[in-house]
Amino acid sequence: MTALGDLIEIDDRTVLVLGQELDVEHGQPDVANALVHRTGDTLVLVDTGVTAPFRAALRAAADRVGPWSRALLLTTHGHLDHVGNNDLADELGVPVEHYVPARDVDQMQDPATYWVRSFERVAGPAPPAPTADRLVSLFQPMRPFGATTRTYEERPLEQIRFGPLRFSGWTFADGAVRVLRSQGHCAGHVIVHLRDCGVLHLSDEGNGPCGAMADADQLKIQTVLGAASLLFEQGRAALLTDGHTFAVRRGADAVSYLDGLLEQATALHEAALGLTGEAPHVRPSTFTTRYAEAMAGRGTGGANPNALFVAMTAVNQLRELGLRPESGGEDAPWSRPTLRNPAPAPVPPGPGAGGG
Incomplete structure (x- = not known):
């Protein structure tokens, strides 16, 4: 002691x-x-x-x-x-x-x-x-x-x-x-x-x-x-x-x-992927509860473990997975951005185009 x-x-x-x-x-x-x-x-x-x-x-x-x-x-x-x-x-x-x-x-x-x-x-x-x-x-x-x-x-x-x-x-x-x-x-x-x-x-x-x-x-x-x-x-x-x-x-x-x-970091990343899965939306509060269980199960609380610091770590982990908050509201859901090509820019009409 x-x-x-x-x-x-x-x-x-x-x-x-x-x-x-x-x-x-x-x-x-x-x-x-x-x-x-x-x-x-x-x-x-x-x-x-x-x-x-x-x-x-x-x-x-x-x-x-x-x-x-x-x-x-x-x-x-x-x-x-x-x-x-x-x-x-x-x-x-x-x-x-x-x-x-x-x-x-x-x-x-x-x-x-x-x-x-x-x-x-x-x-x-x-x-x-x-x-x-x-x-x-x-x-x-x-x-x-x-x-x-x-x-x-x-x-x-x-x-x-x-x-x-x-x-x-x-x-x-x-x-x-x-x-x-x-x-x-x-x-x-x-x-x-x-x-x-x-x-x-x-x-x-x-x-x-x-x-x-x-x-x-x-x-x-x-x-x-x-x-x-x-x-x-x-x-x-x-x-x-x-x-x-x-x-x-x-x-x-x-x-x-x-x-x-380093092994713990890899394990927690894998656990976080499993917790988010294919769900289109993730509530930070729900994710934090399950992430805290994953941390406890792996003995990865770090220095001065407490609920607030675990929640802060969980939010950082969501960002690591590429998720983003959908709004600024309290406990607003997070999701992955939609991946799509930008719409092509409109082509301006050439000389003489248009009705006459």
Whole structure:
């Protein structure tokens, strides 16, 4: 049994600080795991979670991996459970750099609007705006920016090679820290590779086989899972960590875990095809109920499983199958577009045509 702020020691200069699961009914925010690492004289923090107790755990972890005289804070994406303590960078008392993904800045500045956008796609008894406000209120204090915060995109984009694999992203600390663009779980998401200890931190790209957010990209999620598996098979990464499973996976175990997520994605796609079948119209509420049963039967709930997130994932799955809502009404049916050639354009009459 783990508790908020517990540490998993990876080596004498790297620890994983454990977060906690979401429990909205009891007013408990989820808190993402964070990595604390030292390379040379540079302290590297990957995400900062949220809540004052987690902030204290980060400070203790930073002291544990020391000594350091510089700091680098890397935000993997803008979701509330990853960014609440970002102003910790201002309290470290050393020169510090802090980077966030540019595509996530809007949601970091206005998280309620971001969550309304995801919730309003789902038919349900609770209206989206109050639901979003209630969720956002759990994540306090919320300080996603510090005095030195910049976006990754202000730096020149680099091509980063791992043997035959190519990524785009940014390197820090003389190449000891690599930030790789993934952009699957949400629009700005990045993953982080720590060269000295061989850790590949997926953050939330491994939350499940399919994304729930309105800005999730299923293809990118599954592409990065496949690329990560290859990194382990080739020995280019040794340890796998993420934002919400309280474990460090090594070598073959990491490959098995990643391949399992990809197999789940394929199985859920097949299940969704069976649920839609040849029906001309599909009600999202009906599809969601049956899709949730398929997810439960396959053990594919992902991180922080709850009915609302499952419904959001189900809507994304309908889009993956090529269905579209027929109107903007609540629980309006979805269907596949009719495939037909456009009508030929009328031929204008030639010179002299017409009656006389």
